[in-house]
Structures are given as structure tokens and as C-alpha cells.
Amino acid sequence: MTPLGELLVTRIRQTGPMSIAEFMAECLMHPRFGYYSTHDPFGAGGDFTTAPEISQMFGEIIGLSLAQAWMDRGSSAAVNLVELGPGRGTLMADILRATQSIPGFLDAVDVHLVETSPALRAQQSKTISTPFTHHNSLEDVPEGPLLLIANEFFDAMPTRQFQRTGDAWRERIIGLQEGALAFGLSDQTAPAFLADRIQDTKDNDIVEHAPASQAIASEIGHRIDTHGGLALIIDYGDWRSLGDTLQALSNHQSVSPLDTPGQADLTTHVDFEAIARAASPAKHSRVTPQGVFLERLGITHRAQVLAKSLQGDALDNHIKAHRRLTHPEEMGTLFKAMAIYKDTETLPPGFEP
Ligand SMILES: C[S@@+](CC[C@H](N)C(=O)[O-])C[C@H]1O[C@@H](n2cnc3c(N)ncnc32)[C@H](O)[C@@H]1O
16 A cells, blocks of 8 residues: 555544545645655656657647637737646647747747646746746636646546436445445435436436536636636546546556555546536637647648658657547547637637537
């Protein structure tokens, strides 16, 4: 058992079972033993690889699409460029490099990174040379027009799970069985936020609910509705939550979520419908597969340009990276993009119906 696992066993003995959201929050963000508080999990030597770590193309074309959206909105003289959960800082560094050639863009943006992990904050300060400010939460970012990107951020938000039983629900919880962490079910409950899920579920179906994601989405929606701008949310998930999607990854392999608390990454699929609803009255685009989104933004053209200066292994790796980001059997379909934007402003690039 890991040190965090022992701590959680003691806590459950003293205060009773915990929700899956509480377990996720401890495993990911416990100040001493949490996964993100202690690890740099990215890349081939880590536990997983994210799109910006696969290829610079991802950040470059996201950057250009944000700059295009800024121009479409009248090239405001002051706009907050915000990233939620920037990991190693690679995506923001690529965005800032790619937009150097857009007249006035970098003078107009104030860069803000929302990051709670001290280890990753230190890494971001090394990667990004443009001045920026770190924050613990989006609420701490000054109000103003917004250009926000969140790539693989919402999947790390603590998520509760409920299993249907008749016309009621039982929450999936974590307790003890013979001294070890084990999944169980709470007594029956009927939370108001699940009232409309009785129509489209059947007995024993599991539905997930991420209160922290909804609070952040609501803050995003409020800011965009008040000051204008847009948010790009890219993650794995679907329009509506159905089924148990809790997953633990260690060293690029799937492991049991309860086996190594604090030492494996824990995620759930993102419920884009819940985010879109929470962000209302700001508008939302269609949920668009990542491959389609990147193709529409011109990733293949960018790949061809970059390929001209590459050969041998570098060229092979570049071709593989393009496929990995866009192909339906790789990240192209599982990952989705959705934009939140102000209803009086234009639809951001890449989301055309
Ligand atoms: C899977 S990583 C994604 C990293 C990056 N966006 C990328 O694409 O490479 C999740 C990031 O969210 C951060 N994070 C997780 N929970 C957070 C929270 N509640 N507030 C702010 N950052 C958080 C993690 O520390 C990490 O930087």
C-alpha cells in the first residue's frame, strides 16, 4: 500500500466511507502524496502523453485559431489568455511562439496559468519565457475579455458516481473490506441533479457528476457572457455521461484505481453537456471530434510544411504524431473539442456545422 493509501485507510476507519470525488481529489492533489503534487507525469518516461507533448503542431494551430477568434472579435487591446491545468507548459509556449507573427496579438494578451501543483508550476516557469501569472483558481484571474484553453484539464476534476436502482440512486463510495480499500454503494438517494436522468437510464446504469467541473464552467460562462471571448475545451468524453469511466494510468498502462493511491493518474471522461449547461447563458458549439477539429484548422497543411525540413526517424515520428492526433483509431475520435462563446459573437474557427 502507498503512503497515501495508508492515510486514506486510517481516515475511512475514523470517519467512514468517502465518495469517488473525494478519493480522486486526495489521489491527485494531496499536498504531500498527491499524484500532481509530486510527479511530472508526462512523456515517454512518464505515465501518459498529452496532445501538446506529441507534437508542436497541436499548440501552434490552437494558437492561430485563438488569434483568429481575437481578430474576429475586433482585436481587443486587452484580453486575458488563460490556460487551465497547463501541465509542463508546452501548449502555452507553442501558442505564444506561433502567434508572434500576428500583429498586436502578444501586446494585447495577459497570460494567466491556473495550476495547483507546485511541481508543475516550477516546470511551467522553465518552459514559458513570456511573463505570466500563476493562480490557484479561475476566480483569481482578473475580469476581462477571455481567451481560454483547457486541454485534458476537466478529466482530472473529482467526479462522483451514482448507480441507478429503481427510480432512485445509490452513490458509489470507497470503504474498507478486510482492511483494504474497496468500492461499495451508499444508501438510496435522489439528488435533484439526476432527476432528468431517469428517462434515459435503466437499472444499474452508472452516471457521473463532477461538481467542480460545473463550478468552473459556470465561471467561464459568466466571464464570457459579461466580457466576451471564448473558451476551448478539449478532452476525452462525450455529450452525456453514461457508465463508469474512472480510469487509472501508470506507466502508460491501465491499473486498478484503488491499487496505488497517489501514484497513478486518475481520470474520468468529460460530460460536455454538463459543462455546456453550467456555462449558460454563454453559448456552446457542437462537440466536435478532435481529428475533425484539427483538420479544419489546417493541421495537415502545417504537417506538410514541417515535413519538408525533416528526414529519417524525425520524419517518421512526425508522420506518426500527425496520425496520433487526428486518426479515428487514435486520439481523433475519442477526444472532442467544444467552444464556449458569447452569443452575439462569431462561432470560433473549427466548429462549423
Ligand atoms: C492531464 S494534465 C494536462 C496538462 C496539459 N493541459 C497538457 O495538455 O499537457 C492536468 C493538469 O491539470 C492540473 N490540475 C489538476 N487539477 C487542478 C485544479 N483543481 N486546479 C488547477 N489545476 C489542476 C494538473 O496539475 C495538470 O497540470
